Amino acid sequence: MQDKFLSLNGLRFHFLEWGNASAPPLxxxxxxxxxAHRWDTFSRAMCDAFRVLAMDARGHGESDWADDYSRDKMVADVxxxxxxxxxxxxxxxxxxxxxxVAYFLAAQNPNAIGKLVIVDMGPELNPAGARRMRTGVLAQNDCASRDEVCDAARAANARPTxxxxxxxxxxxxxxxxDGRWVWRYDPNLRNPSRRAPPRDPARE
Structure with missing residues (x-):
């Protein structure tokens, strides 16, 4: 596994590369x-057959923070x-x-995408699920120790490894x-206005 960086759309993006560079890209x-490290176990399982590339999205992981976190910007990044x-x-x-992001990317670039796998996302988001996710997001602030986050990770997963x-x-x-621990992602990701689609006057 290699940590790499690439400048795209005015931002510096971090990604992880696994496997042989001549293998089919995934x-x-x-x-x-x-x-991107969320995929580490999966990447190890796939890197014999694929050149695996796991990106940190804008505002996430080690990629740069941005002013705009709309879907269209993220699709353009990929x-x-x-x-x-x-x-x-x-x-x-x-x-x-x-x-x-993946299925809008595929819709806009059908000739570039050979295979598409969608995990935990349908065409529409269940309102109750959205409220539950939003409550969890707003509850994430800082913490006193790494042990506190380890306990939370174990509680949130049925069979955490x-x-x-x-x-x-x-x-x-x-x-x-001050010695406390904070989340690495950009706090502005919690702001819905930063994630809204661009305004289209023709639709108003």
Missing amino acids: ILLHGFMDH GAFVNALDLPRVAVVGHSMGAR DEDVWNRVRYVLKARA
Whole structure:
């Protein structure tokens, strides 16, 4: 596994590359407020057959923060990523937010996407599920210790592995000057106005 960075659309993006560069490319897109390392176990399982590329979306992981977190911007980022690496017809796996980005990417670039796998996302979001997710997001602030986050990760997953828990701590948090731990993602991701689609006067 290699940590790499690439400049796209005025931002610096972090991604992880696994496997042989000559193998068929497989792009992995993580969920909301997650990170590329979420795919580590899956990437290890797939890297013998694919060149696995797991991106940190804008505002997530080690990628730059931005002013705009709309779906269209995220779709454009992945399209630019494919072009910058000069990838042939790719397979894409997207989870949650990444799944939504993936199927809009496929709709806009049908000749570039050979295979598409959608995980935990349908055409529409259940309102009750959206409220539950929003409540969980707004409850995430800072924490006193890594142990506190480890306990939360174990409670949130039915069968958490040690790697799941470790990734939760290692890649989602960063230390603050006062010794407390804060989330690595951009706090503005919680602001719905930063994620709204662009305004279309023709529809008004």
